[in-house]
Amino acid sequence: MNPPPNTDQLLTINTTLAPLPHLTNYLPNLQTHTTPLQHNHFYHPSNHFYLSQSDTIIHRTIYDFTRATSSTLAYHRAGPRKHIYYDPRNVRAAIVTCGGLCPGLNTVIRELVVGLWEQYGVRDIFGIKAGYRGFYSMDPVRLDAKMVHNWHKRGGTVLETSRGGFDLQKIVNAIQDHGFNQVYIIGGDGTLRGAVKIFNEIQRRKLYVGVAAIPKTVDNDVGIIDRSFGFQTAVEKAQQAISAAHVEAESAPNGIGLVKLMGRSTGHIALHATLSSRDVDCCLIPENEFYLHGKGGLFEFLDDRLKQNGHAVVVVAEGAGQDMIPRTDAEKQDVDESGNPVFLDVGVWLKSELKKWWAKDHKDELFTVKYIDPTYMIRAVTANATDNLYCTLLAHSAIHGVMAGYTGFVAGPINGNYAYIPMDEIAVTKNQVDTKDHKWAWVRSITTQPDFQRN
Ligand SMILES: Nc1ncnc2c1ncn2[C@@H]1O[C@H](COP(=O)(O)OP(=O)(O)O)[C@@H](O)[C@H]1O
Ligand SMILES: O=P(O)(O)OC[C@H]1O[C@](O)(COP(=O)(O)O)[C@@H](O)[C@@H]1O
Numbered sequence: 001m002n003p004p005p006n007t008d009q010l011l012t013i014n015t016t017l018a019p020l021p022h023l024t025n026y027l028p029n030l031q032t033h034t035t036p037l038q039h040n041h042f043y044h045p046s047n048h049f050y051l052s053q054s055d056t057i058i059h060r061t062i063y064d065f066t067r068a069t070s071s072t073l074a075y076h077r078a079g080p081r082k083h084i085y086y087d088p089r090n091v092r093a094a095i096v097t098c099g100g101l102c103p104g105l106n107t108v109i110r111e112l113v114v115g116l117w118e119q120y121g122v123r124d125i126f127g128i129k130a131g132y133r134g135f136y137s138m139d140p141v142r143l144d145a146k147m148v149h150n151w152h153k154r155g156g157t158v159l160e161t162s163r164g165g166f167d168l169q170k171i172v173n174a175i176q177d178h179g180f181n182q183v184y185i186i187g188g189d190g191t192l193r194g195a196v197k198i199f200n201e202i203q204r205r206k207l208y209v210g211v212a213a214i215p216k217t218v219d220n221d222v223g224i225i226d227r228s229f230g231f232q233t234a235v236e237k238a239q240q241a242i243s244a245a246h247v248e249a250e251s252a253p254n255g256i257g258l259v260k261l262m263g264r265s266t267g268h269i270a271l272h273a274t275l276s277s278r279d280v281d282c283c284l285i286p287e288n289e290f291y292l293h294g295k296g297g298l299f300e301f302l303d304d305r306l307k308q309n310g311h312a313v314v315v316v317a318e319g320a321g322q323d324m325i326p327r328t329d330a331e332k333q334d335v336d337e338s339g340n341p342v343f344l345d346v347g348v349w350l351k352s353e354l355k356k357w358w359a360k361d362h363k364d365e366l367f368t369v370k371y372i373d374p375t376y377m378i379r380a381v382t383a384n385a386t387d388n389l390y391c392t393l394l395a396h397s398a399i400h401g402v403m404a405g406y407t408g409f410v411a412g413p414i415n416g417n418y419a420y421i422p423m424d425e426i427a428v429t430k431n432q433v434d435t436k437d438h439k440w441a442w443v444r445s446i447t448t449q450p451d452f453q454r455n
């Protein structure tokens, strides 16, 4: 074992500040204005109220003190700046939501509108209908603070959303034609990849247009940030499905409760719902391949569990086990309008495999599988209190950043503080469950499920 470090030992951390794009990078003569917050009688700006270029957040906070040096990236802190690069009277802001639903979408829209309206006095705020395609195929909808007043109490997105329809030239032409000079894009990994292209094209055309994105992913699959908004709400809802599955399973001889949860390529919802519920016997996620038959397989484990407890609960993330489900060549090629692979229903397949297994091996014993698929129920809800507050802080962070002239960034929390992260950096990240870390070990220890490593 390594000896503990001396108390006088020094750890040097080399910090590199991630470059944050600014409008003046390509429009050097832009005029600045004093922020209207300075004269807003609800705010009493003190010395530490405004942030400056040098306020940063360090990304990595965990270090081995026995190493003499280490390194990390730092990001600019989100928050109001004293000098802004827009005259609020001339701001024309556009807000768009893209991709699948997520609890809190309406809160983010509401807070963007109210923040622009109340804090900066912006009066020209527009909603783009139905995702990216709405820029060029539909009229923008004028929004005001009164109109969005209670939107946070509604699930979904009042602006509507869609997949596909990304046409870069048409979108940027529409931004120019409508005279938008601030664009707020709310969406997940696909949306962020599109937002990077929009930002690059805006830069290429040297347009006076600030672009900010707010990461939306119920799957929590975007990297760098602590977690995505709506994720906690979804986990909370998922637990209701697990509880129901548990009740059904407990109330039948050899009862299996099977719950399928969202998670296209990551199992965060399944993992967190499993850890919080404690009723789950086996959690199957895309990051950890599993198999059904033979030694160390799912059925051997369930056989034991049914003998011990008389029932079992299995949670499966939608992207898990996809390689095992038989599919036609056409199904293998199937993608949605955004180009995401279309999955077959792992829950339906698993239910049928469970029944086949039982019929073959335990013919005469009673057996029940109750399959619960709460897919859209966990995301088509309003955000809980924590997520609502989080959405507000994200929206306000985005506004302050755009007003300060920053562009091509994503607003998000890093180690509990809000930061501006370059869009192109976050668009290529992926937050997956680390099956080597403590959290997954904890899942394994409370479920005692197999590791599915054939050996
Ligand atoms: N690589 C990409 N380049 C440009 N646009 C993209 C890209 N991937 C997805 N999009 C667009 O982003 C929007 C949302 O993407 P999607 O994958 O459906 O949802 P999400 O953003 O929630 O992951 C769609 O309009 C889609 O066409
Ligand atoms: O049926 P839809 O609307 O395409 O949504 C299903 C997908 O949406 C998700 O919840 C999240 O997708 P995005 O974050 O990419 O929008 C996935 O887990 C799921 O596969």
Ligand SMILES: [Mg+2]
Pocket: 099, 188, 189, 190
């Ligand atoms: Mg996605």
